[in-house]
Amino acid sequence: MSHAHHHHVDPDAGDGKIAAAVAINLGLTLAQIIGGLVSGSLxxxxxxxxxxxxxxSLIIAFGARKIARRPANADMTFGYGRIEAVAALINYTTLIVIGLYLAYEAVMRIAAPEPVTGWIIVAVAGFALLVDLGTAALTYRASKSSVNIRAAFLHNMADALGSVAVMVAGTLVLLFGWTWVDPLVTLMIASYILWLSATELPKVARILMLARPAGIETEDVIAAMRAVPGVIDVHHVHLWIMQEHGNALDAHIVAAADTDAGALRRAIKSHVLDAFDLHHTTLELETETDRCIDPLIIGH
Known part of the structure; x- marks a missing residue:
């Protein structure tokens, strides 16, 4: 799910618009289900x-966005920022279940076609297109500062394309009686849902598995720290995505004799901040006489 950089934005910006987007999407869902049942359109x-x-997904992302703003405490010493990754995991898992169900229903409908009322499909899909574009407009500003909301924004833009596809299917049913187009479009929508989930889930998993940030090579960070004057060696390195807008680094540094520990620590932190945008860095300084015995370079 991009490089993590700090964004100085109003954390409450766009909350009202996101809530409105949720409300109109729920209303649209109800209208589409009624239209689908009446018209027989899968x-x-x-x-x-x-x-x-x-x-x-907007509701979950909205709630996670609120929770993520809570400050760190004795129970959650790292804060609540990673709740957004958990929310994304829930959203994409749900999408996979929906995509598989729709694919199954579409195959069953192809095997046993049912009558479809084309004009209802076109009318409801046209209304859905307007709502999708309106929702995208409501979430556009917030999408610039939140991966969660940006995913929802892109979903709505894709939904607009899906509504166009449904309108085309309804039109073909009206003009030529091609009822097989309806389950075919359903398969296309299901395929898109599964493709989207398959491409986005690994990004979420990397956050939850404490993987290195995309675009930053662990070996490059180690080399950069070793290049700082006064550093003899670096080991026990951990580099991970802490939360959406923050990466973290933890390492043991073996310092040369008579080195000012405070100055060396500041120099390393400044260097990795400038080179890799690492804002959360924890360093344990050692001397050659009290360094770790046979340490691993990466991990413990």
């Missing part, structure tokens, strides 16, 4: 479920 119900998942 693609319309598929689009409804996708919109519903987007509304739920």
């Amino acid at each position: 693609s319309l119900i598929a689009d409804a479920l996708h919109n519903f998942s987007d509304a739920i």
Whole structure:
């Protein structure tokens, strides 16, 4: 899910617009489900479920965004920022379940076609297109500072394309009676949902698994620290994504004799901040006489 940099933005900016986006998406979902049941359109119900998942993802992202602002405490000493990664994991897992269900239903509908009312599909999908574009407009500003909200924004833009596809399916049913187009479009929507989830889940997993930040090589960070005057060796290095807007570094530094420990620590922190945008750095300084015995360079 990009390079992590600090963004100085109002944490409450856009909350009202996001809440409004949630409300209209839930209303749209209800309208699409009713339209799909009345018209017999599986693609319309598929689009409804996708919109519903987007509304739920917005709710989860909105709640996680609120929780993430809480300060660190004795229970959560790192703070609550990683709750957004947990929220993203829930959202994408739900999308996978929905995508698999829609694919199954589409295959069953191809095997046993059912009558479809094209004009209802076109009307409801057209309304959905307007709502998707409106929701994208409401979340656009907040999407610039939040990975969670940006994912929801991109979902809505993709939903707009999905609504166009459903409208095309309804039009083909009206003009030519091609009812098979409806489950075909459903398969396309399901494929998109599964593709999106498959590409985004690894990014979320990297945050939860404390992986190194994308775009930063651990070996480069180690080399940069070793290049600082006064550093003899570096070991027990940990480099990880702490939360959405912050990466962290932890390492043991073997300092040369008669080195000012405070000055060396400041020099290393300044160097990795400038070179790799690492704002949260913890360093344990050792001397050659009391250094770790046979240490691992990376990890413990």
